Amino acid sequence: xxxxxxxxxxxxxxxxxxxxxxxxxEGGKPWTYGVTALVVNPQPEIGLTEAYGIWLDLHEGxxxxxHHCTVEEAQTAPFCIFGDYARWKQVIHKELEPVxxxxxxxxxxKGNLQIIVRNVKAAQALVTCATRVPTRFLDxx
Amino acid sequence: xxxxxxxxxIFMNTTRVVFGxxxxxxVREEVRALGCSRALIVTDAVLASRTDVPGRIEKTLGxxxxxxxxxxxxxxxxxxxxxxxxxxxxxxxxxxxSVGGGSAIDTAxxxxxxxxxxxxxxxxxxxxxxxxxxxxxxAIPTTAGTGxxxxxxxxxxxxxxxxxxxxxxxxxxxxxALLDPDLTVGLPPHLTAATGMDAMSHAVEAIHSQQNEPIAxxxxxxxxxxxxxxxxxxxxxxxxxxxxxxxxxASNMAGAAFSNAQVGxxxxxxxxxxxxxxxxxxxANSIVxxxxxxxxxxxxxxxxxxxxxxxxxxxxxxxxxxxxxxxAERLSDLCARTGLPQTLSSQGVPESALPELAExxxxxxxxxxxxxxxxxxxxxxxxYRAAF
Numbered sequence: 001x002x003x004x005x006x007x008x009x010x011x012x013x014x015x016x017x018x019x020x021x022x023x024x025x026e027g028g029k030p031w032t033y034g035v036t037a038l039v040v041n042p043q044p045e046i047g048l049t050e051a052y053g054i055w056l057d058l059h060e061g062x063x064x065x066x067h068h069c070t071v072e073e074a075q076t077a078p079f080c081i082f083g084d085y086a087r088w089k090q091v092i093h094k095e096l097e098p099v100x101x102x103x104x105x106x107x108x109x110k111g112n113l114q115i116i117v118r119n120v121k122a123a124q125a126l127v128t129c130a131t132r133v134p135t136r137f138l139d140x141x
Numbered sequence: 142x143x144x145x146x147x148x149x150x151i152f153m154n155t156t157r158v159v160f161g162x163x164x165x166x167x168v169r170e171e172v173r174a175l176g177c178s179r180a181l182i183v184t185d186a187v188l189a190s191r192t193d194v195p196g197r198i199e200k201t202l203g204x205x206x207x208x209x210x211x212x213x214x215x216x217x218x219x220x221x222x223x224x225x226x227x228x229x230x231x232x233x234x235x236x237x238x239s240v241g242g243g244s245a246i247d248t249a250x251x252x253x254x255x256x257x258x259x260x261x262x263x264x265x266x267x268x269x270x271x272x273x274x275x276x277x278x279x280a281i282p283t284t285a286g287t288g289x290x291x292x293x294x295x296x297x298x299x300x301x302x303x304x305x306x307x308x309x310x311x312x313x314x315x316x317x318a319l320l321d322p323d324l325t326v327g328l329p330p331h332l333t334a335a336t337g338m339d340a341m342s343h344a345v346e347a348i349h350s351q352q353n354e355p356i357a358x359x360x361x362x363x364x365x366x367x368x369x370x371x372x373x374x375x376x377x378x379x380x381x382x383x384x385x386x387x388x389x390x391a392s393n394m395a396g397a398a399f400s401n402a403q404v405g406x407x408x409x410x411x412x413x414x415x416x417x418x419x420x421x422x423x424x425a426n427s428i429v430x431x432x433x434x435x436x437x438x439x440x441x442x443x444x445x446x447x448x449x450x451x452x453x454x455x456x457x458x459x460x461x462x463x464x465x466x467x468x469a470e471r472l473s474d475l476c477a478r479t480g481l482p483q484t485l486s487s488q489g490v491p492e493s494a495l496p497e498l499a500e501x502x503x504x505x506x507x508x509x510x511x512x513x514x515x516x517x518x519x520x521x522x523x524x525y526r527a528a529f
Contacts, residue, residue: 082270099509100352103403104151105269105311113268113307118504 002136005092006040006052008068010133014054015066017129024129027121028061037074039082046138048085058122079111089137092130098123142348142358142447150354154397156280156291157317160390162382165281165321168198168238169205175277175316177236180205181229183249184240185213194283194324195240207234213241213248218300222251222262229256236277239315240324242336243287243422246280250295250313253278262297263306271312280315283324285375285388286336286423288343288396290318305416307506314400320393322386330376333388334479337372339423340364340392341472342430346405347398349437349444349512354402358447361398365451367391369475376479405511406502407433410524413502420488427476428483431469432527433511436520438465441512485529495525
């Protein structure tokens with residue numbers, strides 16, 4: 001059964017996928033830089049009337065906590081990545097590499113890009129985890 | 142140069158470019174064309190104290206000049222940007238005119254943000270987070286190298302945290318660039334050579350980037366042709382206005398190329414040795430570039446065939462590998478002809494530091510676009526040793 005993205009169920013499934021991932025356990029080991037928040041920009045025509053924040057407390061290869069958050073809360077995280085729905089969909093489909101997306105303005109990063117780049121393996125492993133969540137997209141029938 | 146059906150890119154080049162001997166005398170009109178009337182000049186302390194260039198721009202602006210902020214230093218800092226923005230606000234400035242090299246132009250990009258958005262520059266660290274056009278900015282480069290007058294990135298140091306902060310946003314690309322060869326005639330030969338090779342590295346890196354694309358490639362290849370022909374002339378005779386002008390154009394084209402296609406391993410190494418040992422950025426680029434070409438050639442030798450042609454090599458009948466080797470040799474020759482040192486050891490980098498430098502280079506953002514994917518510090522150590 002597929003899970004709608006974004007939703008609290010999806011965030012829970014993503015949390016599980018991260019913590020079950022050997023790739024993230026290894027690739028995310030150097031990450032000690034605090035919370036990364038993801039924000040899906042609103043898109044009312046697909047039912048996303050408000051920005052949807054995902055709070056990921058990542059530390060040394062483990063996701064200690066994941067929950068839905070407001071955009072205001074998301075912006076308190078040391079790293080906050082914003083994107084339109086279509087862009088996040090491309091990330092989950094591995095059609096858009098997040099760091100390249102940030103540099104091209106397809107995603108927006110609030111935070112230190114150098115730290116993200118230094119941990120690019122962790123970022124790639126996170127994307128792999130997202131692909132493992134059976135996802136239903138709101139703009140698809 | 143081949144592109145396949147997966148080619149997909151965004152090309153941004155929004156700067157109005159005004160070129161010509163004496164074009165800086167149009168600064169007042171260009172400021173007004175942006176709908177502004179009070180321009181803050183942002184320049185560096187050395188240029189302001191040792192040349193009359195900022196003074197000439199101030200005089201040309203006349204009553205459209207809100208003041209001169211000349212506190213920019215190499216490796217400009219967040220505190221300098223914040224002070225500049227406060228000064229601009231106090232003087233009622235509604236636009237920025239930057240005069241100088243990369244540090245002055247990058248500082249001005251930062252001031253443009255803080256003047257528009259308020260707070261401190263630290264609040265805007267990140268990529269593409271700005272939601273609207275920033276304070277209008279006219280850039281007047283006095284070196285031909287950085288291409289900063291057309292790029293979307295500013296590098297500003299947080300001196301308290303001992304960190305270089307990256308600000309990347311299409312909203313900070315300067316609105317206008319005035320390329321006036323007259324303003325570069327005073328640049329001494331060694332700086333002319335080092336900044337010129339910086340421009341060359343932007344062009345070569347744009348082409349061997351994983352994000353290369355036809356528009357940026359076209360700009361980069363012509364930049365290479367211009368630099369090959371005119372850099373030795375500009376170094377030999379600083380008053381050669383034709384050579385100075387063509388170098389400004391080459392720097393601008395290479396800047397537009399790498400601002401879109403990005404840079405690679407050459408810059409990752411130059412940033413690292415610059416931060417640790419203070420090696421001049423353009424000089425560091427010129428030292429390591431031939432060695433990075435050889436390193437990349439193991440996987441993307443074909444990339445260098447058009448570069449070789451642009452450097453004057455008759456490429457017909459040559460293998461891609463031979464073209465790449467000739468590119469490396471021609472780049473070394475150009476350095477030698479312009480009097481640039483060609484080893485890291487000559488710049489005070491100790492051999493014992495190479496392993497640590499190789500490790501540190503892996504963390505530089507530029508590395509992710511390098512034509513050949515870097516798999517580990519061991520590979521980089523070989524490049525460092527070759528450049529030592």
